[in-house]
Amino acid sequence: MEITVEQMYNIENKGHDMGFLKKFMMENAGAAAVRRLVEKFGNVESKNILIFVGMGNNGGDGLVMARHLAGYGAKVTVMLLGTPENIKTEESNWNWSILEKMPSVKLMTGGSTDFNFNPDIIVDGILGTGISGEIREPYASAINYINQTNCYKLAVDVPSGLDPQTGETANIYTKCDMTVTFHKMKQGIPKRKDLTGELFAEKIGIPPEAEEGIL
Numbered sequence: 001m002e003i004t005v006e007q008m009y010n011i012e013n014k015g016h017d018m019g020f021l022k023k024f025m026m027e028n029a030g031a032a033a034v035r036r037l038v039e040k041f042g043n044v045e046s047k048n049i050l051i052f053v054g055m056g057n058n059g060g061d062g063l064v065m066a067r068h069l070a071g072y073g074a075k076v077t078v079m080l081l082g083t084p085e086n087i088k089t090e091e092s093n094w095n096w097s098i099l100e101k102m103p104s105v106k107l108m109t110g111g112s113t114d115f116n117f118n119p120d121i122i123v124d125g126i127l128g129t130g131i132s133g134e135i136r137e138p139y140a141s142a143i144n145y146i147n148q149t150n151c152y153k154l155a156v157d158v159p160s161g162l163d164p165q166t167g168e169t170a171n172i173y174t175k176c177d178m179t180v181t182f183h184k185m186k187q188g189i190p191k192r193k194d195l196t197g198e199l200f201a202e203k204i205g206i207p208p209e210a211e212e213g214i215l
């Protein structure tokens with residue numbers, strides 16, 4: 001069953017109000033995406049993985065992925081597309097603060113795309129269901145960098161720039177090899193398999209009762 005983005009936000013909020021906090025949904029989302037990646041590659045040890053992180057909860061999922069991938073022995077670099085003070089949500093902030101205590105993950109901020117290594121894998125955690133309007137900087141430059149770089153690309157929830165409700169694209173958008181979306185498929189995502197690549201919808205622990213009155 002495919003759901004709307006509005007239904008997803010309502011289910012998320014109801015689950016949160018039941019006590020299954022958004023930070024736990026985020027944890028399960030990031031962990032599920034990492035499992036798909038590890039399954040794909042067999043082993044991510046020593047792989048250069050570059051994670052682009054937006055300022056909302058799509059980025060937060062990327063931050064969770066950074067911690068899990070470090071646990072698998074990957075060489076992880078996080079590029080936060082802004083400054084830590086401007087991270088928008090409590091859950092993302094919490095995950096950033098953990099990474100600050102982890103020298104095994106390299107943290108970069110601001111959005112420069114001048115990297116001194118070639119990534120084997122890029123994780124696109126720039127924009128998810130919160131997208132609106134044309135893509136602004138520094139997100140636009142990050143999306144251009146991703147599209148110009150020849151490596152494996154995983155989209156968190158939806159390729160950034162693709163509207164998960166309508167399937168329409170903004171002025172720029174990423175083209176990925178795999179997309180891992182969460183809880184249930186959103187209506188617009190499967191319309192653009194050319195951008196999503198392999199597509200998975202992963203459960204993230206939200207109680208089914210959180211759907212009551214919504215679906």
Ligand SMILES: NC(=O)C1=CN([C@@H]2O[C@H](COP(=O)(O)OP(=O)(O)OC[C@H]3O[C@@H](n4cnc5c(N)ncnc54)[C@H](O)[C@@H]3O)[C@@H](O)[C@H]2O)[C@@H](O)CC1
Binds near residue numbers: 089131136158204
């Ligand atoms: N709904 C759920 O149940 C869950 C959602 N999660 C994640 O949370 C995401 C949604 O998080 P948010 O609601 O924080 O939204 P996003 O993280 O998708 O984006 C919101 C941020 O992007 C900025 N923005 C929006 N459009 C832009 C544009 N065109 N150019 C530049 N900046 C733009 C906004 O100012 C805002 O800061 C989902 O896609 C998913 O990845 C997960 O943590 C798991 C649970």
Ligand SMILES: [K+]
Binds near residue numbers: 124128156157158159
């Ligand atoms: K994304």
